[in-house]
Amino acid sequence: MELTRKLIRTENDFNQMIEETKDSIKIAFDTENGSELALNPKYAKPVGFSISVDGKRGYYIPINHLDIKTNFHLRFKELLVNKKLIIFWNAIYDAGITSAHYNEDLYKYKWFDCMIAQHLIDAFQSKGLKYNTKRYFRIHQQEFKWKDMLDTNAADVYQYACDDAIYTFKHYLRLKEEIKKQHMENLILNIEGEFLKVLTHMKLQGIKFNVDECKQLEQRLIKDKINIVNEILNVTPEITYIQDLLGGKKPNINLDSNKDLVKLLYDKLNLPVKKQTASGAPAADSEAFELMKDNFNEWLHPICPLLIKYKEVQKLLSAYTKSLYEKVVDGRIYGDLLDHGTESGRLSAREPNLQQLPKNDTYKIRHLFKASEGYKMYVSDFSQEELRLAGHITKCKAFLKAFNNEEDLHLRVASESYNLNIPEECLIGTHPQYNSYKDKYYKERFYAKSINFGLLYGRTAHGLAPQLNCSVEEAQAIVNNYFYSNPEIKQAMENSKREVQVKGYVENIYGRKRRFNKAEKNGRRFYPKECFRQAFNHKIQGGCADMLRIIMVEIYKYVREQPKDEIRIITTVHDEIMFEIKDNINLQKHREMIDKIMTETIKLDIKLSTDGKLGNNYGECK
DNA sequence: ACGCATGGCGCC
């Protein structure tokens, strides 16, 4: 089938294109943009866009090329008459562009993001358009590479740009069939399609960051690091020179090199190997240093606590100072939230990863992330979301009872597992005797808590033993007891294992799948053990991820009903959602509404519960 | 110069 590609040069061309496309209800859409910040939809400069309504004909509409300059983006909405479905390859970017520059935010249409559909079907393969065109259509889609699209001629670009829209449409035709076959229509259209609108909104907001405070913190960290290094030198005459910090002699050790640290600890200082890495080599991490104590709890060498301090400071310095403030544009950081970054269905984050900001009380990194002028920051998180979903999925009676009576789950499980006979009413946090029981059975509660969390990850007695500070046999007895008292949990885990063995995948309550590959050994093919841990975890972790999507979609509906910029959704970290809310009379009302949506949108056998915190910066919202 | 693996570590 021959493809046609048209460059829209004149108003007449545009009018004709409208005639040729107006009867279609679906349109694939791709944008071309320039500037040094081309990857940030808010700061990118539109250069042109392409559309296709059938996967055969492509149109390229130039806006700002060397040879053609137009205002055609302002006529974009004319192409959307009659349209029901917008088809993207990476909606966050292209919809972000239209929202920021085309005066058209596409919210009222249904979205189908082929990249996300591809991910739902096959999380293992690359998600690039060109890669998938080659893979599925055996066609090498040529790429137009130029350092800045602003410096190009439309005549040189339009054929490549048309192909992006044409092939996006072709992928849609393929993907929608596969999605249907796998019963994921609701997931891709109503959950992902709507959630991508929220992600687009968040990408455009960014988050305010105080560069000056960050640089001050950086100086403080550098000073502290130098002090630590000097102390290390004082207590370790074996070291004569530390890379980068003290001049003079031949390099003796680089504290950032684990190879060097291993040599120092185990060869020069002859400390015992108490921990190994995954590959069996002696470990030189903070946990290994922490173990360097004798029977009287005295350090085997004074360098050990200093190295722990060093690693903490060095980590903050290398990952959370310069690398944050150098990403600031106009006072804000615009990180990426990826909807296709994980196998479990969670979101991943990058450049920077705002999901891993340290909660350090000494060096307050989170305090650098501010609410905008005139706004408060509001962070609301779910309490024990995963355990609640685990209870819903397994129908475990202890979980259902505990959460629905607002009891302390860990204490209930402890009471049942160890026959403590704690009266039911005393399991409730507000009961006068609750605290005395909690103190009295501290150990049993701790065991129960360790297992409650461990079970989500498929932890075994071997892994549990060190945490409970007991033998493997004792840990095994505790686990057995737990499963005996809570047979529904054991059953649910066995069910998910069986699901893997029969179907090769598991799915969560919204139909999101996780697939598993067999390993091969001695000609036998089998699912490695970790598959079964991952399978059960997928239902919990991936289920919570989709719950979050659904809930954020509802919150965004509410946000859009308010005056513009009254509430901004800033970001999310798995079980928490961050907002900026205008600091006015309505703030409290919005807060309450957000929490109401978070707890009431999804009806499980177990109620959801949130904990919201207001502040002027992220650090204060704890 | 760049890509990749490893060890390590920040978060949920």
Add this chain to the structure above:
DNA sequence: AAAGGGCGCCATGCGT
């Protein structure tokens, strides 16, 4: 033989 799920980023060290 190892022994908990999901991420991204850092520095090093080795390969091309």
